[in-house]
Amino acid sequence: MPQYLSPGVYVEEVEAGSRPIEGVGTAVAAFVGLAAEGPCNAPTLVTNWSQFTSTFGDFTEGSYLAHAVYAYFLNGGGTCYVVRVGGDTGDTAGEGAPAEPRPAAGGKRGGGRAALPAGPRTTLGGFQVAALEGTGEGLSVEVSDAPGDSPAEDAFTLSVKRGDRTEETWEVSAKRSQRTYAVTVVRDRSRLITLEDAGPAQPMARPENQTVALAPAPVPAAPVPVTVGAQDYVGSADDRTGFAGLETVDEITMLAVPDLMSAYEQGALDAEGVKAVQLAMIAHCELMGNRVAIIDPLPGLSPQRVKEWRMTGAGYDSKYAALYYPWVKVADPAVPNQMRFVPPSGAMAGVWARNDETRGVHKAPANEVVRGAVDLAVHLTKGEQDLLNPIGVNCIRTFPGRGIRVWGARTLSSDPSWRYLNVRRLFNYIEDSILIGTQWVVFEPNDDALWARIRRTISAFLVNEWRKGALFGLTPDEAFYVKCDRETNPAEGIDAGQVICEIGIAPVKPAEFVIFRLAQFSGGTSLVNE
Numbered sequence: 042m043p044q045y046l047s048p049g050v051y052v053e054e055v056e057a058g059s060r061p062i063e064g065v066g067t068a069v070a071a072f073v074g075l076a077a078e079g080p081c082n083a084p085t086l087v088t089n090w091s092q093f094t095s096t097f098g099d100f101t102e103g104s105y106l107a108h109a110v111y112a113y114f115l116n117g118g119g120t121c122y123v124v125r126v127g128g129d130t131g132d133t134a135g136e137g138a139p140a141e142p143r144p145a146a147g148g149k150r151g152g153g154r155a156a157l158p159a160g161p162r163t164t165l166g167g168f169q170v171a172a173l174e175g176t177g178e179g180l181s182v183e184v185s186d187a188p189g190d191s192p193a194e195d196a197f198t199l200s201v202k203r204g205d206r207t208e209e210t211w212e213v214s215a216k217r218s219q220r221t222y223a224v225t226v227v228r229d230r231s232r233l234i235t236l237e238d239a240g241p242a243q244p245m246a247r248p249e250n251q252t253v254a255l256a257p258a259p260v261p262a263a264p265v266p267v268t269v270g271a272q273d274y275v276g277s278a279d280d281r282t283g284f285a286g287l288e289t290v291d292e293i294t295m296l297a298v299p300d301l302m303s304a305y306e307q308g309a310l311d312a313e314g315v316k317a318v319q320l321a322m323i324a325h326c327e328l329m330g331n332r333v334a335i336i337d338p339l340p341g342l343s344p345q346r347v348k349e350w351r352m353t354g355a356g357y358d359s360k361y362a363a364l365y366y367p368w369v370k371v372a373d374p375a376v377p378n379q380m381r382f383v384p385p386s387g388a389m390a391g392v393w394a395r396n397d398e399t400r401g402v403h404k405a406p407a408n409e410v411v412r413g414a415v416d417l418a419v420h421l422t423k424g425e426q427d428l429l430n431p432i433g434v435n436c437i438r439t440f441p442g443r444g445i446r447v448w449g450a451r452t453l454s455s456d457p458s459w460r461y462l463n464v465r466r467l468f469n470y471i472e473d474s475i476l477i478g479t480q481w482v483v484f485e486p487n488d489d490a491l492w493a494r495i496r497r498t499i500s501a502f503l504v505n506e507w508r509k510g511a512l513f514g515l516t517p518d519e520a521f522y523v524k525c526d527r528e529t530n531p532a533e534g535i536d537a538g539q540v541i542c543e544i545g546i547a548p549v550k551p552a553e554f555v556i557f558r559l560a561q562f563s564g565g566t567s568l569v570n571e
Contacts, residue, residue: 070121118395172256295335
């Protein structure tokens, strides 16, 4: 306490009796998989697609990591961590620092000059042009006059064709100072070619009107090393490798390992190896207590086979895991006019994030459109879902006029209390928010005044959650209780330095089965009107 020794007016700042609890983030995904480049076994924060490509490269044949991250951002994800496994030690680029990034397909990186891929180059006036990897055969580049009666001397039309069909076209300039400078436009917009000039020391001029055929660029080899095994994905918490190294990142709430499926398809892992890794994912999430594993099924499974795999092959039983089926068909951004099937975990993580942003973590992440999904590997019927839904297989289904939607919101737990995914994630959110928001309690005098402050702090937080619709009940008293008093804190507990607060909440549960009961009654006088 300050001492007042002379007359005067004094002003003191007094700490508040209780401090508000702020809700923690609920939608931060972690993806573990294979990439062409980037730091190995170093959790790297990624907030958008361009940041991913500049660090880990673009879509690569034989890997689902890039597809999963792309689907995550497309479906509403905002922040994620990426862990690359299976790279050489030389790829780590130092102590967790990103490796020197290569240009993404189409050069969408911003800043700097576009680097040409390995392969044949063609001269186009003062420029060099090449096809991007995986774009296929039959491409040509055409230079023609810019539209208009009197176009600028440096202006021209640049078109990319495949046979007689125009795939891309832009109005560009040969002047570096122009916003439509050809190199800049191609770098930012093209998915088929890349363009490079002769360097800053060389003056640039408009190319002559011409058509130049492009030789196809070589397709990169699959990045899955044969030495990558189950332990590479799991890793070690002590060595900070694999997804076990994610123990140091507290804010993660979702875990996906999409490249388990690419390793399975290419023979690097068998079904038992996949199971071993997925069991380790579930164990990791149970250990952390604040995240949920998103499990992918093996590729090519029919509804009957996925039922057998779920019940006897895998047999997972955990409230910290969710399984989605079937695989999703998407347009392959790496190969124009091509489609491919990908594991659903990346898109599902994005749906969770979008649902949390628009409705809240208490809302089941279901009856949501899967953005980017063109088709499904299997078109499930209601009868088939009747077999899968009760065993915790969350189905993705196609509905006429309503698109492709997530049509399930269950965990893999056999405990009815933890059947629904939103209940598990709501508890994770509330537990973490209270844990972080009550750190000020530590070392405070353990008495009635402290217990009252704890009750006020937690009750105020839970009232806000009830008002958002996260808790069930017409009044706060029906929705939750907070008990922290002499009964929960006896003398022996106080002597041991403990403060015990009991909290009970009534979470809202999804209306999974909506039943309208219709009855037929005779016309004429209605009993309702009497």
